[in-house]
Amino acid sequence: MPMSVDFENRLYPKLEAIAGHFGTPFYIYDEVGIRDTGIQLKEAFRSAKGFKEYYAVKALPNPRILALMQEMGFGFDCSSITELILARQTGAGPDDIMFTSNNTSGEEFAAAAEGRGSILNLDDISLVEKVPQMPELIFFRYNPGDRRSGNEIIGKPLESKYGVAHDQIIGAFRLAQARGARRFGLHTMLVSNELNHNYMIETTAMLLGRVAAISAALNIQFEAINIGGGIGVNYRPEEAPFNVKAMADEILRTMSAFSQAHGYTPRLYMESGRYMTGPHGALVTRAINHKNIYRRYIGVDANMSSLMRPGMYGAYHHISVPFAKNDATEVVDVVGALCENNDKFAIQRELPKISDGDLVVIHDTGAHGHSMGFHYNGRLRPQELLLTSDGHVERIRRAETEKDHFATLTFEPKVLSFKS
Numbered sequence: 001m002p003m004s005v006d007f008e009n010r011l012y013p014k015l016e017a018i019a020g021h022f023g024t025p026f027y028i029y030d031e032v033g034i035r036d037t038g039i040q041l042k043e044a045f046r047s048a049k050g051f052k053e054y055y056a057v058k059a060l061p062n063p064r065i066l067a068l069m070q071e072m073g074f075g076f077d078c079s080s081i082t083e084l085i086l087a088r089q090t091g092a093g094p095d096d097i098m099f100t101s102n103n104t105s106g107e108e109f110a111a112a113a114e115g116r117g118s119i120l121n122l123d124d125i126s127l128v129e130k131v132p133q134m135p136e137l138i139f140f141r142y143n144p145g146d147r148r149s150g151n152e153i154i155g156k157p158l159e160s161k162y163g164v165a166h167d168q169i170i171g172a173f174r175l176a177q178a179r180g181a182r183r184f185g186l187h188t189m190l191v192s193n194e195l196n197h198n199y200m201i202e203t204t205a206m207l208l209g210r211v212a213a214i215s216a217a218l219n220i221q222f223e224a225i226n227i228g229g230g231i232g233v234n235y236r237p238e239e240a241p242f243n244v245k246a247m248a249d250e251i252l253r254t255m256s257a258f259s260q261a262h263g264y265t266p267r268l269y270m271e272s273g274r275y276m277t278g279p280h281g282a283l284v285t286r287a288i289n290h291k292n293i294y295r296r297y298i299g300v301d302a303n304m305s306s307l308m309r310p311g312m313y314g315a316y317h318h319i320s321v322p323f324a325k326n327d328a329t330e331v332v333d334v335v336g337a338l339c340e341n342n343d344k345f346a347i348q349r350e351l352p353k354i355s356d357g358d359l360v361v362i363h364d365t366g367a368h369g370h371s372m373g374f375h376y377n378g379r380l381r382p383q384e385l386l387l388t389s390d391g392h393v394e395r396i397r398r399a400e401t402e403k404d405h406f407a408t409l410t411f412e413p414k415v416l417s418f419k420s
Contacts, residue, residue, distance in 0.1 A: 002237055002318050003282060003363045007033055011387060012322050015284065018385070018393050019359055025285040025302035027370050028385040028393070029060070031068065033280035034366075035389065038072040041272070044248035048255070048268045054098045056229050056273025057083040059367035064386055064396040065277065066090050077229070077271035081111040084118065094118050098226065098271065100141060100187065102162055106130065121187050121226070125164055125172040134179035139226065140164050140172050142188045142210060157190055169210065170217050177218065184220055185266070186211055189228025193274060195239060197247035203227050204251045204268075208258045211266060224267040227251075231275035235316050235364050242275065274367040281366020283307050283382075287358045296332045298354050303336020304343040305379040307365055308372050311342040318363040319345065324352035334360065338377050370397075380405060 003011075007030045011018075018028070038053075045051040054075040057066065061083060066076065067090055075096035076087035087097050097118035101108055104123065109131055112118050121139035122128065143163025157163075164172050173184060186207055191199060207225045215221060234241045251268070259265040283306060289299030309315035319334060330353050334346040345362055354360065373381040380400035385393050 002320065003279065003361075004033060007280065007282075008322075010391070011282070014387075014393065015322060015359060015361075019284060019286070022383065022385060022393075022395065024359070025283060025300075025306060025382040026385050026399075027281055027283055027365060027382060028387055029065065029277065029366055029396075030280040030387050031389045032387075034065070034068055034277055035072065037276055037280065038069070038074065041244060041276070042072070044245050045252070045268065048248075048252055049265070050224070050267030052267070052269050053276075054096075054226075054269060054271040055276055056271050057086060058371060059273030060277045060281070060369075061086055061371050062384055062396055063089060064394075069276070070096075077273070078118070081108055084111050084114075088115065098139070098187075098269070100139075100271075102141075104130075106132075119185075121185075122172070122176075123163060125168045125175065128172060128175040128179060131179070134176060134181050136181060137183040137185065137223065138173075138176045138181040139185035139187050139224075140169060140176075142166075142169055142186055142207070144188070144190070144206060144210075160190075163188065170214055173214055173218055173220070177220070184214075184222050185224040185226060185269075186214070186222060187226035187228065187269075189230055189271070191230040193232035194230045195232040195234060195242055197243045197250075200227060200231065200247050201250045201254065205254050208254065208266075212258075212262060215262075221264060222266045224269050226269040226271065229271040229273050229275070231272050233274055233278040233364055233367075235318065237318060244275075276367075278367035279364050281364070281369060283362040283365040283369060285360050285362065287354045287356055287360055290354075290356065295348070296330060298332045298334045298351075298360075300334060300336060300345070300360055302345075302362075302382065303338045303379055304340065305338060305374050305376055306336070306382050307345065307362065307369050308374065309368060310345050311340070312372075317345065317365065319349065319351060320361045320363065321352040321354055321358055322361060323359060325355060325358075326353065328353040330354075338379060340376070375405060378405060 054077040055069040056077045070090040077098045078084045079101045094116040099112040099118045100121040102123040123141050141163040143157050145158050145166045204227050211222045231242050255265050285300040285302035288301050291297040304311040329350050331350050336343045383399040384397035386396045
């Protein structure tokens with residue numbers, strides 16, 4: 001969606017000064033918007049005892065942003081050692097970290113258990129015997145198999161690499177029991193950027209159905225279910241925003257019905273990332289070139305290595321030109337400088353007429369933007385800024401430098417020699 005009017009009103013009057021002071025390109029995030037979204041989510045699930053959001057660190061792994069989540073009482077969904085480190089640096093305790101990796105290595109299991117540990121969410125039945133010491137509390141990620149997926153980012157469950165298969169899930173908990181697990185949770189995540197709130201309601205009912213079946217088979221109770229993330233952002237102006245209150249109201253009714261039937265209610269967890277920060281970030285870049293051949297191209301000083309979603313799978317991001325000189329428009333491709341033809345932020349998009357030097361704002365980049373950056377062509381990732389609730393702008397990550405890029409070429413020699 002176009003960034004909120006409130007965000008625009010906070011940002012645009014200062015944008016030229018920000019760009020002049022910090023230089024372009026840069027990501028900028030809106031603290032007020034992030035906090036408001038967190039408040040709305042908590043309020044929607046206020047009556048759910050033990051509800052907890054585990055922010056998906058992969059969406060925006062910046063310590064300053066994670067500190068905001070921690071202040072709101074949220075935990076962290078981690079899937080790598082570096083994400084574990086970032087979460088623990090906020091002061092997060094073991095109950096505040098859900099470690100949901102896949103194709104997990106022994107090194108990662110050791111990192112998950114460091115200190116006071118974390119909540120371990122296993123992706124496959126084969127991993128049970130690879131856990132060095134089975135924790136008392138264990139989750140499994142469930143893949144139901146034959147169920148529709150709401151979009152193409154994750155794909156069909158039957159074709160997905162994630163999760164324990166339907167016919168394996170009871171056996172997985174049985175094996176965990178045999179290794180000492182005494183407390184249990186069930187997790188799933190089947191979609192990404194889902195805008196239909198009914199899908200999350202269906203997911204909750206599906207998980208509760210599995211909980212009932214597993215409980216009956218193994219004579220256990222479940223502490224919690226985790227319905228995953230995947231709540232979407234209406235990137236396109238014509239799309240309706242996700243209705244989080246309608247989702248919450250129906251999920252709470254579904255859980256109440258489970259309680260009446262089974263005499264208890266598992267706690268409810270979720271791990272929204274994009275929903276929490278996606279709409280509250282923008283990539284600000286500057287037009288530096290025009291090219292007219294078979295199409296008209298606007299070259300900007302950011303590129304696909306800064307924001308890969310459009311080039312990777314054709315994702316739409318709204319674009320505005322807040323200081324366009326007049327009301328004239330033109331159809332253009334907005335492109336970066338990579339030696340790849342998919343290095344495009346917009347294709348045949350009608351935009352205000354852009355002149356060299358104009359600031360161009362790419363919306364809804366507060367999740368899976370900077371974190372998905374890469375270094376092809378030796379291009380470097382831009383700085384990150386935060387528009388704070390008191391109206392100041394602070395740098396929360398500097399831009400990468402050539403020295404950073406070449407740092408891994410400075411190392412102690414290591415050679416393995418063989419006799420001929």
